[in-house]
Amino acid sequence: MAKRVLITGAAGFLGSHLCDKFIANGFYVIGMDNLITGDLKNIEHLFGLENFEFHHHDVTKFVHIGGDLDYILHFASPASPIDYLKIPIQTLKVGSLGTHNLLGLAKEKDARILIASTSEVYGDPLVHPQSEEYFGNVNTISPRGVYDEAKRFQESITMAYHRFHRLETRIVRIFNTYGPRMRLNDGRVIPAFIGQALRGENLTIFGDGSQTRSFCYVDDQIDGIYKLLFSDYTNPINIGNPHEITIKEFAQEIVNLTGTNQKMIFKELPQDDPKQRKPDITKAKNILNWEPKVSREEGMKKTYEYFKALSPQELEKKEHKDFSNHIRK
Structure with missing residues:
Protein backbone atom coordinates (compact mmCIF):
# COMPACT_ATOMS: atom_id res chain seq x y z
CA MET A 1 0.00 0.00 0.00
CA ALA A 2 1.33 3.44 -0.94
CA LYS A 3 2.70 5.66 1.80
CA ARG A 4 0.54 8.75 2.40
CA VAL A 5 2.02 12.25 2.51
CA LEU A 6 0.37 15.59 3.25
CA ILE A 7 1.93 18.60 1.51
CA THR A 8 0.73 22.03 2.63
CA GLY A 9 1.17 24.97 0.29
CA ALA A 10 0.65 22.39 -2.45
CA ALA A 11 -0.46 24.89 -5.10
CA GLY A 12 2.57 27.10 -4.58
CA PHE A 13 5.94 27.12 -6.31
CA LEU A 14 7.84 24.58 -4.20
CA GLY A 15 4.75 22.76 -2.96
CA SER A 16 3.60 21.87 -6.46
CA HIS A 17 7.04 20.54 -7.41
CA LEU A 18 7.05 18.47 -4.22
CA CYS A 19 3.68 17.00 -5.21
CA ASP A 20 5.18 15.95 -8.55
CA LYS A 21 8.22 14.42 -6.82
CA PHE A 22 6.20 12.29 -4.41
CA ILE A 23 3.67 11.24 -7.06
CA ALA A 24 6.56 10.13 -9.29
CA ASN A 25 7.94 8.06 -6.40
CA GLY A 26 4.71 6.18 -5.81
CA PHE A 27 3.27 8.04 -2.80
CA TYR A 28 -0.37 8.91 -2.20
CA VAL A 29 -0.29 12.70 -2.03
CA ILE A 30 -2.77 14.90 -0.17
CA GLY A 31 -2.30 18.49 -1.23
CA MET A 32 -3.58 21.34 0.94
CA ASP A 33 -3.66 25.08 0.18
CA ASN A 34 -5.87 28.06 1.00
CA LEU A 35 -4.89 29.62 -2.37
CA ILE A 36 -4.02 33.04 -0.94
CA THR A 37 -0.78 32.94 -2.91
CA GLY A 38 -0.99 29.48 -4.50
CA ASP A 39 -2.49 28.78 -7.94
CA LEU A 40 -4.43 25.65 -8.90
CA LYS A 41 -2.91 25.73 -12.38
CA ASN A 42 0.32 24.52 -10.76
CA ILE A 43 -1.28 21.21 -9.80
CA GLU A 44 -4.19 20.85 -12.23
CA HIS A 45 -2.26 18.15 -14.09
CA LEU A 46 -2.56 15.97 -10.96
CA PHE A 47 -6.31 16.18 -10.45
CA GLY A 48 -7.16 13.12 -12.53
CA LEU A 49 -4.73 10.84 -10.71
CA GLU A 50 -5.92 8.16 -8.31
CA ASN A 51 -3.09 8.85 -5.87
CA PHE A 52 -3.73 12.59 -5.49
CA GLU A 53 -6.37 14.57 -3.65
CA PHE A 54 -6.65 18.26 -2.89
CA HIS A 55 -8.03 20.02 0.18
CA HIS A 56 -8.83 23.74 -0.04
CA ASP A 70 3.12 8.75 7.09
CA TYR A 71 4.69 12.12 6.28
CA ILE A 72 3.84 15.82 6.42
CA LEU A 73 5.70 18.55 4.55
CA HIS A 74 4.72 22.02 5.76
CA PHE A 75 5.28 24.52 2.93
CA ALA A 76 2.26 26.76 3.51
CA SER A 77 3.50 30.32 3.87
CA PRO A 78 3.80 33.52 1.89
CA ALA A 79 7.39 33.58 0.70
CA SER A 80 7.91 36.83 -1.18
CA PRO A 81 8.26 40.42 0.05
CA ILE A 82 5.10 41.49 -1.78
CA ASP A 83 3.11 38.81 0.03
CA TYR A 84 4.32 39.23 3.56
CA LEU A 85 4.24 43.02 3.42
CA LYS A 86 0.66 42.82 2.13
CA ILE A 87 -0.59 40.06 4.47
CA PRO A 88 1.65 40.29 7.55
CA ILE A 89 -0.82 38.83 10.06
CA GLN A 90 -1.52 35.78 7.90
CA THR A 91 2.22 35.30 7.49
CA LEU A 92 2.72 35.24 11.25
CA LYS A 93 -0.28 32.97 11.80
CA VAL A 94 0.74 30.32 9.27
CA GLY A 95 4.20 30.14 10.83
CA SER A 96 2.84 29.87 14.36
CA LEU A 97 -0.75 28.56 14.50
CA GLY A 98 -0.40 26.63 11.24
CA THR A 99 2.82 24.96 12.34
CA HIS A 100 1.32 24.13 15.75
CA ASN A 101 -1.71 22.52 14.08
CA LEU A 102 0.45 20.41 11.78
CA LEU A 103 2.80 19.32 14.54
CA GLY A 104 -0.27 18.23 16.49
CA LEU A 105 -1.50 16.29 13.46
CA ALA A 106 1.91 14.64 13.06
CA LYS A 107 1.81 13.62 16.74
CA GLU A 108 -1.71 12.23 16.37
CA LYS A 109 -0.82 10.25 13.24
CA ASP A 110 2.69 9.28 14.37
CA ALA A 111 3.94 10.86 11.13
CA ARG A 112 7.34 12.35 10.34
CA ILE A 113 7.08 16.07 9.60
CA LEU A 114 9.43 18.29 7.60
CA ILE A 115 9.19 22.04 8.16
CA ALA A 116 10.16 24.54 5.45
CA SER A 117 12.29 27.20 7.05
CA THR A 118 14.35 29.78 5.20
CA SER A 119 17.67 31.56 4.93
CA GLU A 120 15.79 34.60 6.23
CA VAL A 121 16.25 33.24 9.76
CA TYR A 122 19.81 34.59 9.38
CA GLY A 123 18.42 38.09 8.72
CA ASP A 124 20.97 40.57 7.37
CA PRO A 125 23.92 38.34 8.25
CA GLY A 145 10.29 40.71 10.60
CA VAL A 146 6.84 39.13 10.24
CA TYR A 147 8.35 36.54 7.88
CA ASP A 148 11.74 36.18 9.55
CA GLU A 149 10.30 35.73 13.04
CA ALA A 150 7.48 33.44 11.87
CA LYS A 151 10.14 31.10 10.51
CA ARG A 152 12.33 31.36 13.59
CA PHE A 153 9.36 30.53 15.83
CA GLN A 154 8.49 27.68 13.46
CA GLU A 155 11.92 26.16 14.05
CA SER A 156 11.63 26.61 17.83
CA ILE A 157 8.25 24.93 18.20
CA THR A 158 9.31 22.12 15.88
CA MET A 159 12.36 21.35 18.01
CA ALA A 160 10.20 21.58 21.16
CA TYR A 161 7.87 18.91 19.75
CA HIS A 162 10.89 16.84 18.79
CA ARG A 163 12.41 17.00 22.25
CA PHE A 164 9.28 16.93 24.43
CA HIS A 165 7.04 14.60 22.39
CA ARG A 166 9.86 12.72 20.63
CA GLN A 196 10.51 43.58 -16.73
CA ALA A 197 12.73 42.36 -19.57
CA LEU A 198 9.85 40.63 -21.37
CA ARG A 199 7.75 43.79 -21.13
CA GLY A 200 10.61 45.97 -22.35
CA GLU A 201 10.89 47.82 -19.04
CA ASN A 202 14.05 48.95 -17.28
CA LEU A 203 15.36 46.58 -14.62
CA THR A 204 14.79 47.89 -11.10
CA ILE A 205 17.67 47.36 -8.69
CA PHE A 206 17.20 48.20 -5.03
CA GLY A 207 20.35 49.61 -3.46
CA ASP A 208 23.53 49.91 -5.50
CA GLY A 209 23.36 46.32 -6.74
CA SER A 210 26.36 45.17 -4.72
CA GLN A 211 24.24 42.96 -2.45
CA THR A 212 24.57 39.28 -3.26
CA ARG A 213 22.29 36.30 -3.69
CA SER A 214 22.90 32.60 -4.37
CA PHE A 215 20.27 31.02 -6.61
CA CYS A 216 19.34 27.32 -6.51
CA TYR A 217 17.35 25.70 -9.33
CA VAL A 218 14.11 24.10 -8.18
CA ASP A 219 15.00 20.51 -9.20
CA ASP A 220 18.09 20.63 -6.98
CA GLN A 221 16.13 22.14 -4.10
CA ILE A 222 13.42 19.45 -4.28
CA ASP A 223 16.05 16.71 -4.40
CA GLY A 224 17.71 18.11 -1.27
CA ILE A 225 14.40 18.34 0.60
CA TYR A 226 13.51 14.78 -0.39
CA LYS A 227 16.85 13.46 0.85
CA LEU A 228 16.51 15.35 4.13
CA LEU A 229 13.05 13.91 4.82
CA PHE A 230 14.39 10.37 4.61
CA SER A 231 17.63 11.06 6.48
CA ASP A 232 18.18 10.65 10.22
CA TYR A 233 19.24 14.27 10.70
CA THR A 234 16.96 16.32 12.97
CA ASN A 235 18.67 19.72 13.26
CA PRO A 236 18.16 22.47 10.65
CA ILE A 237 20.11 22.06 7.43
CA ASN A 238 20.85 24.51 4.61
CA ILE A 239 19.76 23.61 1.10
CA GLY A 240 20.90 26.10 -1.52
CA ASN A 241 23.45 26.86 -4.20
CA PRO A 242 26.66 28.51 -2.89
CA HIS A 243 27.54 30.15 -6.23
CA GLU A 244 27.19 33.80 -5.23
CA ILE A 245 26.51 36.74 -7.57
CA THR A 246 25.78 40.45 -7.07
CA ILE A 247 22.35 41.74 -8.05
CA VAL A 255 19.78 41.29 -20.25
CA ASN A 256 22.14 38.88 -22.02
CA LEU A 257 19.74 35.94 -21.62
CA THR A 258 16.67 37.75 -22.93
CA GLY A 259 18.48 39.50 -25.76
CA THR A 260 17.00 42.82 -24.66
CA ASN A 261 18.76 46.09 -24.04
CA GLN A 262 17.15 47.37 -20.86
CA LYS A 263 18.78 49.96 -18.67
CA MET A 264 19.19 49.45 -14.95
CA ILE A 265 17.52 51.92 -12.61
CA PHE A 266 18.41 52.13 -8.94
CA LYS A 267 16.12 52.73 -5.98
CA GLU A 268 16.64 52.83 -2.22
CA LEU A 269 17.24 49.52 -0.51
CA PRO A 270 14.30 48.31 1.64
CA GLN A 271 14.83 48.22 5.39
CA ASP A 272 16.83 45.21 6.62
CA ASP A 273 17.23 43.74 3.14
CA PRO A 274 20.13 41.24 3.40
CA LYS A 275 23.42 42.52 1.95
CA GLN A 276 24.89 39.05 1.48
CA ARG A 277 23.34 35.65 1.05
CA LYS A 278 25.37 32.48 0.53
CA PRO A 279 24.74 29.08 2.12
CA ASP A 280 27.38 26.95 3.73
CA ILE A 281 26.25 23.52 2.49
CA THR A 282 28.93 21.44 4.20
CA LYS A 283 26.32 19.58 6.25
CA ALA A 284 24.16 18.85 3.20
CA LYS A 285 27.18 17.44 1.39
CA ASN A 286 28.40 15.31 4.28
CA ILE A 287 25.08 14.18 5.77
CA LEU A 288 22.76 14.00 2.77
CA ASN A 289 25.32 13.47 0.02
CA TRP A 290 23.64 16.39 -1.72
CA GLU A 291 24.90 19.36 -3.67
CA PRO A 292 23.35 21.33 -6.55
CA LYS A 293 23.90 19.99 -10.06
CA VAL A 294 22.09 22.48 -12.29
CA SER A 295 24.19 25.49 -13.34
CA ARG A 296 22.65 28.94 -13.21
CA GLU A 297 23.04 29.19 -17.00
CA GLU A 298 21.04 25.98 -17.56
CA GLY A 299 18.44 26.75 -14.90
CA MET A 300 17.86 30.30 -16.10
CA LYS A 301 17.32 29.12 -19.67
CA LYS A 302 14.55 26.77 -18.48
CA THR A 303 13.05 29.47 -16.28
CA TYR A 304 13.11 32.06 -19.05
CA GLU A 305 11.40 29.63 -21.46
CA TYR A 306 8.64 29.11 -18.90
CA PHE A 307 7.99 32.82 -18.48
CA LYS A 308 8.32 33.52 -22.20
CA ALA A 309 5.49 31.04 -22.85
CA LEU A 310 3.05 32.96 -20.64
CA SER A 311 0.11 34.64 -22.31
CA PRO A 312 0.19 38.42 -22.89
CA GLN A 313 -2.52 38.76 -20.23
CA GLU A 314 -0.39 36.91 -17.65
CA LEU A 315 2.67 38.90 -18.62
CA GLU A 316 0.89 42.21 -18.10
CA LYS A 317 -0.51 41.19 -14.72
CA LYS A 318 1.96 43.06 -12.57
CA GLU A 319 2.37 42.70 -8.83
CA HIS A 320 4.20 45.92 -8.10
CA LYS A 321 7.18 45.64 -5.83
CA ASP A 322 6.58 48.88 -3.95
CA PHE A 323 8.65 49.17 -0.79
CA SER A 324 8.14 52.92 -0.48
CA ASN A 325 6.65 52.65 3.01
CA HIS A 326 9.42 50.39 4.22
CA ILE A 327 12.56 52.21 3.14
CA ARG A 328 15.03 53.01 5.91
CA LYS A 329 14.96 56.82 6.28
Whole structure:
Protein backbone atom coordinates (compact mmCIF):
# COMPACT_ATOMS: atom_id res chain seq x y z
CA MET A 1 0.00 0.00 0.00
CA ALA A 2 1.33 3.44 -0.94
CA LYS A 3 2.70 5.66 1.80
CA ARG A 4 0.54 8.75 2.40
CA VAL A 5 2.02 12.25 2.51
CA LEU A 6 0.37 15.59 3.25
CA ILE A 7 1.93 18.60 1.51
CA THR A 8 0.73 22.03 2.63
CA GLY A 9 1.17 24.97 0.29
CA ALA A 10 0.65 22.39 -2.45
CA ALA A 11 -0.46 24.89 -5.10
CA GLY A 12 2.57 27.10 -4.58
CA PHE A 13 5.94 27.12 -6.31
CA LEU A 14 7.84 24.58 -4.20
CA GLY A 15 4.75 22.76 -2.96
CA SER A 16 3.60 21.87 -6.46
CA HIS A 17 7.04 20.54 -7.41
CA LEU A 18 7.05 18.47 -4.22
CA CYS A 19 3.68 17.00 -5.21
CA ASP A 20 5.18 15.95 -8.55
CA LYS A 21 8.22 14.42 -6.82
CA PHE A 22 6.20 12.29 -4.41
CA ILE A 23 3.67 11.24 -7.06
CA ALA A 24 6.56 10.13 -9.29
CA ASN A 25 7.94 8.06 -6.40
CA GLY A 26 4.71 6.18 -5.81
CA PHE A 27 3.27 8.04 -2.80
CA TYR A 28 -0.37 8.91 -2.20
CA VAL A 29 -0.29 12.70 -2.03
CA ILE A 30 -2.77 14.90 -0.17
CA GLY A 31 -2.30 18.49 -1.23
CA MET A 32 -3.58 21.34 0.94
CA ASP A 33 -3.66 25.08 0.18
CA ASN A 34 -5.87 28.06 1.00
CA LEU A 35 -4.89 29.62 -2.37
CA ILE A 36 -4.02 33.04 -0.94
CA THR A 37 -0.78 32.94 -2.91
CA GLY A 38 -0.99 29.48 -4.50
CA ASP A 39 -2.49 28.78 -7.94
CA LEU A 40 -4.43 25.65 -8.90
CA LYS A 41 -2.91 25.73 -12.38
CA ASN A 42 0.32 24.52 -10.76
CA ILE A 43 -1.28 21.21 -9.80
CA GLU A 44 -4.19 20.85 -12.23
CA HIS A 45 -2.26 18.15 -14.09
CA LEU A 46 -2.56 15.97 -10.96
CA PHE A 47 -6.31 16.18 -10.45
CA GLY A 48 -7.16 13.12 -12.53
CA LEU A 49 -4.73 10.84 -10.71
CA GLU A 50 -5.92 8.16 -8.31
CA ASN A 51 -3.09 8.85 -5.87
CA PHE A 52 -3.73 12.59 -5.49
CA GLU A 53 -6.37 14.57 -3.65
CA PHE A 54 -6.65 18.26 -2.89
CA HIS A 55 -8.03 20.02 0.18
CA HIS A 56 -8.83 23.74 -0.04
CA HIS A 57 -8.08 24.60 3.56
CA ASP A 58 -6.27 27.15 5.74
CA VAL A 59 -3.81 25.37 8.05
CA THR A 60 -4.18 28.09 10.70
CA LYS A 61 -7.53 26.42 11.39
CA PHE A 62 -7.84 22.88 12.75
CA VAL A 63 -6.48 20.35 10.26
CA HIS A 64 -8.17 16.96 9.92
CA ILE A 65 -7.01 14.17 7.62
CA GLY A 66 -8.83 10.85 7.68
CA GLY A 67 -6.89 7.61 7.71
CA ASP A 68 -3.20 6.98 8.19
CA LEU A 69 -0.56 9.56 7.42
CA ASP A 70 3.12 8.75 7.09
CA TYR A 71 4.69 12.12 6.28
CA ILE A 72 3.84 15.82 6.42
CA LEU A 73 5.70 18.55 4.55
CA HIS A 74 4.72 22.02 5.76
CA PHE A 75 5.28 24.52 2.93
CA ALA A 76 2.26 26.76 3.51
CA SER A 77 3.50 30.32 3.87
CA PRO A 78 3.80 33.52 1.89
CA ALA A 79 7.39 33.58 0.70
CA SER A 80 7.91 36.83 -1.18
CA PRO A 81 8.26 40.42 0.05
CA ILE A 82 5.10 41.49 -1.78
CA ASP A 83 3.11 38.81 0.03
CA TYR A 84 4.32 39.23 3.56
CA LEU A 85 4.24 43.02 3.42
CA LYS A 86 0.66 42.82 2.13
CA ILE A 87 -0.59 40.06 4.47
CA PRO A 88 1.65 40.29 7.55
CA ILE A 89 -0.82 38.83 10.06
CA GLN A 90 -1.52 35.78 7.90
CA THR A 91 2.22 35.30 7.49
CA LEU A 92 2.72 35.24 11.25
CA LYS A 93 -0.28 32.97 11.80
CA VAL A 94 0.74 30.32 9.27
CA GLY A 95 4.20 30.14 10.83
CA SER A 96 2.84 29.87 14.36
CA LEU A 97 -0.75 28.56 14.50
CA GLY A 98 -0.40 26.63 11.24
CA THR A 99 2.82 24.96 12.34
CA HIS A 100 1.32 24.13 15.75
CA ASN A 101 -1.71 22.52 14.08
CA LEU A 102 0.45 20.41 11.78
CA LEU A 103 2.80 19.32 14.54
CA GLY A 104 -0.27 18.23 16.49
CA LEU A 105 -1.50 16.29 13.46
CA ALA A 106 1.91 14.64 13.06
CA LYS A 107 1.81 13.62 16.74
CA GLU A 108 -1.71 12.23 16.37
CA LYS A 109 -0.82 10.25 13.24
CA ASP A 110 2.69 9.28 14.37
CA ALA A 111 3.94 10.86 11.13
CA ARG A 112 7.34 12.35 10.34
CA ILE A 113 7.08 16.07 9.60
CA LEU A 114 9.43 18.29 7.60
CA ILE A 115 9.19 22.04 8.16
CA ALA A 116 10.16 24.54 5.45
CA SER A 117 12.29 27.20 7.05
CA THR A 118 14.35 29.78 5.20
CA SER A 119 17.67 31.56 4.93
CA GLU A 120 15.79 34.60 6.23
CA VAL A 121 16.25 33.24 9.76
CA TYR A 122 19.81 34.59 9.38
CA GLY A 123 18.42 38.09 8.72
CA ASP A 124 20.97 40.57 7.37
CA PRO A 125 23.92 38.34 8.25
CA LEU A 126 27.09 39.45 9.99
CA VAL A 127 28.92 36.24 9.03
CA HIS A 128 29.54 34.94 5.53
CA PRO A 129 28.74 32.38 4.26
CA GLN A 130 25.89 31.39 6.57
CA SER A 131 26.24 28.07 8.38
CA GLU A 132 23.57 26.39 10.47
CA GLU A 133 25.43 27.38 13.66
CA TYR A 134 24.92 31.10 12.98
CA PHE A 135 22.10 32.52 15.12
CA GLY A 136 21.29 35.39 12.77
CA ASN A 137 20.87 39.15 12.81
CA VAL A 138 17.13 39.82 12.64
CA ASN A 139 15.18 42.98 13.38
CA THR A 140 12.08 41.61 15.10
CA ILE A 141 9.96 44.74 14.55
CA SER A 142 10.85 45.63 10.96
CA PRO A 143 8.25 45.10 8.21
CA ARG A 144 9.99 41.96 7.01
CA GLY A 145 10.29 40.71 10.60
CA VAL A 146 6.84 39.13 10.24
CA TYR A 147 8.35 36.54 7.88
CA ASP A 148 11.74 36.18 9.55
CA GLU A 149 10.30 35.73 13.04
CA ALA A 150 7.48 33.44 11.87
CA LYS A 151 10.14 31.10 10.51
CA ARG A 152 12.33 31.36 13.59
CA PHE A 153 9.36 30.53 15.83
CA GLN A 154 8.49 27.68 13.46
CA GLU A 155 11.92 26.16 14.05
CA SER A 156 11.63 26.61 17.83
CA ILE A 157 8.25 24.93 18.20
CA THR A 158 9.31 22.12 15.88
CA MET A 159 12.36 21.35 18.01
CA ALA A 160 10.20 21.58 21.16
CA TYR A 161 7.87 18.91 19.75
CA HIS A 162 10.89 16.84 18.79
CA ARG A 163 12.41 17.00 22.25
CA PHE A 164 9.28 16.93 24.43
CA HIS A 165 7.04 14.60 22.39
CA ARG A 166 9.86 12.72 20.63
CA LEU A 167 8.24 13.59 17.33
CA GLU A 168 10.13 12.73 14.13
CA THR A 169 10.95 16.18 12.72
CA ARG A 170 13.14 17.64 9.97
CA ILE A 171 13.90 21.33 9.24
CA VAL A 172 15.15 22.62 5.89
CA ARG A 173 16.54 26.14 5.57
CA ILE A 174 15.80 27.08 1.98
CA PHE A 175 17.99 29.59 0.17
CA ASN A 176 16.82 31.53 -2.90
CA THR A 177 15.22 29.03 -5.26
CA TYR A 178 13.94 29.63 -8.78
CA GLY A 179 12.38 27.82 -11.71
CA PRO A 180 9.09 27.22 -13.53
CA ARG A 181 5.86 28.05 -11.62
CA MET A 182 7.27 31.05 -9.81
CA ARG A 183 4.78 33.90 -9.86
CA LEU A 184 5.78 36.60 -12.28
CA ASN A 185 6.81 39.80 -10.47
CA ASP A 186 6.04 38.42 -7.01
CA GLY A 187 8.74 40.63 -5.54
CA ARG A 188 11.59 38.15 -5.85
CA VAL A 189 14.59 38.99 -7.98
CA ILE A 190 14.38 36.49 -10.83
CA PRO A 191 10.70 36.77 -11.85
CA ALA A 192 10.83 40.53 -11.33
CA PHE A 193 13.79 40.96 -13.67
CA ILE A 194 12.47 38.53 -16.29
CA GLY A 195 9.03 40.13 -16.24
CA GLN A 196 10.51 43.58 -16.73
CA ALA A 197 12.73 42.36 -19.57
CA LEU A 198 9.85 40.63 -21.37
CA ARG A 199 7.75 43.79 -21.13
CA GLY A 200 10.61 45.97 -22.35
CA GLU A 201 10.89 47.82 -19.04
CA ASN A 202 14.05 48.95 -17.28
CA LEU A 203 15.36 46.58 -14.62
CA THR A 204 14.79 47.89 -11.10
CA ILE A 205 17.67 47.36 -8.69
CA PHE A 206 17.20 48.20 -5.03
CA GLY A 207 20.35 49.61 -3.46
CA ASP A 208 23.53 49.91 -5.50
CA GLY A 209 23.36 46.32 -6.74
CA SER A 210 26.36 45.17 -4.72
CA GLN A 211 24.24 42.96 -2.45
CA THR A 212 24.57 39.28 -3.26
CA ARG A 213 22.29 36.30 -3.69
CA SER A 214 22.90 32.60 -4.37
CA PHE A 215 20.27 31.02 -6.61
CA CYS A 216 19.34 27.32 -6.51
CA TYR A 217 17.35 25.70 -9.33
CA VAL A 218 14.11 24.10 -8.18
CA ASP A 219 15.00 20.51 -9.20
CA ASP A 220 18.09 20.63 -6.98
CA GLN A 221 16.13 22.14 -4.10
CA ILE A 222 13.42 19.45 -4.28
CA ASP A 223 16.05 16.71 -4.40
CA GLY A 224 17.71 18.11 -1.27
CA ILE A 225 14.40 18.34 0.60
CA TYR A 226 13.51 14.78 -0.39
CA LYS A 227 16.85 13.46 0.85
CA LEU A 228 16.51 15.35 4.13
CA LEU A 229 13.05 13.91 4.82
CA PHE A 230 14.39 10.37 4.61
CA SER A 231 17.63 11.06 6.48
CA ASP A 232 18.18 10.65 10.22
CA TYR A 233 19.24 14.27 10.70
CA THR A 234 16.96 16.32 12.97
CA ASN A 235 18.67 19.72 13.26
CA PRO A 236 18.16 22.47 10.65
CA ILE A 237 20.11 22.06 7.43
CA ASN A 238 20.85 24.51 4.61
CA ILE A 239 19.76 23.61 1.10
CA GLY A 240 20.90 26.10 -1.52
CA ASN A 241 23.45 26.86 -4.20
CA PRO A 242 26.66 28.51 -2.89
CA HIS A 243 27.54 30.15 -6.23
CA GLU A 244 27.19 33.80 -5.23
CA ILE A 245 26.51 36.74 -7.57
CA THR A 246 25.78 40.45 -7.07
CA ILE A 247 22.35 41.74 -8.05
CA LYS A 248 23.92 44.10 -10.59
CA GLU A 249 25.86 41.28 -12.23
CA PHE A 250 22.73 39.15 -12.27
CA ALA A 251 20.72 41.93 -13.92
CA GLN A 252 23.30 41.97 -16.72
CA GLU A 253 22.91 38.19 -17.07
CA ILE A 254 19.16 38.70 -17.53
CA VAL A 255 19.78 41.29 -20.25
CA ASN A 256 22.14 38.88 -22.02
CA LEU A 257 19.74 35.94 -21.62
CA THR A 258 16.67 37.75 -22.93
CA GLY A 259 18.48 39.50 -25.76
CA THR A 260 17.00 42.82 -24.66
CA ASN A 261 18.76 46.09 -24.04
CA GLN A 262 17.15 47.37 -20.86
CA LYS A 263 18.78 49.96 -18.67
CA MET A 264 19.19 49.45 -14.95
CA ILE A 265 17.52 51.92 -12.61
CA PHE A 266 18.41 52.13 -8.94
CA LYS A 267 16.12 52.73 -5.98
CA GLU A 268 16.64 52.83 -2.22
CA LEU A 269 17.24 49.52 -0.51
CA PRO A 270 14.30 48.31 1.64
CA GLN A 271 14.83 48.22 5.39
CA ASP A 272 16.83 45.21 6.62
CA ASP A 273 17.23 43.74 3.14
CA PRO A 274 20.13 41.24 3.40
CA LYS A 275 23.42 42.52 1.95
CA GLN A 276 24.89 39.05 1.48
CA ARG A 277 23.34 35.65 1.05
CA LYS A 278 25.37 32.48 0.53
CA PRO A 279 24.74 29.08 2.12
CA ASP A 280 27.38 26.95 3.73
CA ILE A 281 26.25 23.52 2.49
CA THR A 282 28.93 21.44 4.20
CA LYS A 283 26.32 19.58 6.25
CA ALA A 284 24.16 18.85 3.20
CA LYS A 285 27.18 17.44 1.39
CA ASN A 286 28.40 15.31 4.28
CA ILE A 287 25.08 14.18 5.77
CA LEU A 288 22.76 14.00 2.77
CA ASN A 289 25.32 13.47 0.02
CA TRP A 290 23.64 16.39 -1.72
CA GLU A 291 24.90 19.36 -3.67
CA PRO A 292 23.35 21.33 -6.55
CA LYS A 293 23.90 19.99 -10.06
CA VAL A 294 22.09 22.48 -12.29
CA SER A 295 24.19 25.49 -13.34
CA ARG A 296 22.65 28.94 -13.21
CA GLU A 297 23.04 29.19 -17.00
CA GLU A 298 21.04 25.98 -17.56
CA GLY A 299 18.44 26.75 -14.90
CA MET A 300 17.86 30.30 -16.10
CA LYS A 301 17.32 29.12 -19.67
CA LYS A 302 14.55 26.77 -18.48
CA THR A 303 13.05 29.47 -16.28
CA TYR A 304 13.11 32.06 -19.05
CA GLU A 305 11.40 29.63 -21.46
CA TYR A 306 8.64 29.11 -18.90
CA PHE A 307 7.99 32.82 -18.48
CA LYS A 308 8.32 33.52 -22.20
CA ALA A 309 5.49 31.04 -22.85
CA LEU A 310 3.05 32.96 -20.64
CA SER A 311 0.11 34.64 -22.31
CA PRO A 312 0.19 38.42 -22.89
CA GLN A 313 -2.52 38.76 -20.23
CA GLU A 314 -0.39 36.91 -17.65
CA LEU A 315 2.67 38.90 -18.62
CA GLU A 316 0.89 42.21 -18.10
CA LYS A 317 -0.51 41.19 -14.72
CA LYS A 318 1.96 43.06 -12.57
CA GLU A 319 2.37 42.70 -8.83
CA HIS A 320 4.20 45.92 -8.10
CA LYS A 321 7.18 45.64 -5.83
CA ASP A 322 6.58 48.88 -3.95
CA PHE A 323 8.65 49.17 -0.79
CA SER A 324 8.14 52.92 -0.48
CA ASN A 325 6.65 52.65 3.01
CA HIS A 326 9.42 50.39 4.22
CA ILE A 327 12.56 52.21 3.14
CA ARG A 328 15.03 53.01 5.91
CA LYS A 329 14.96 56.82 6.28
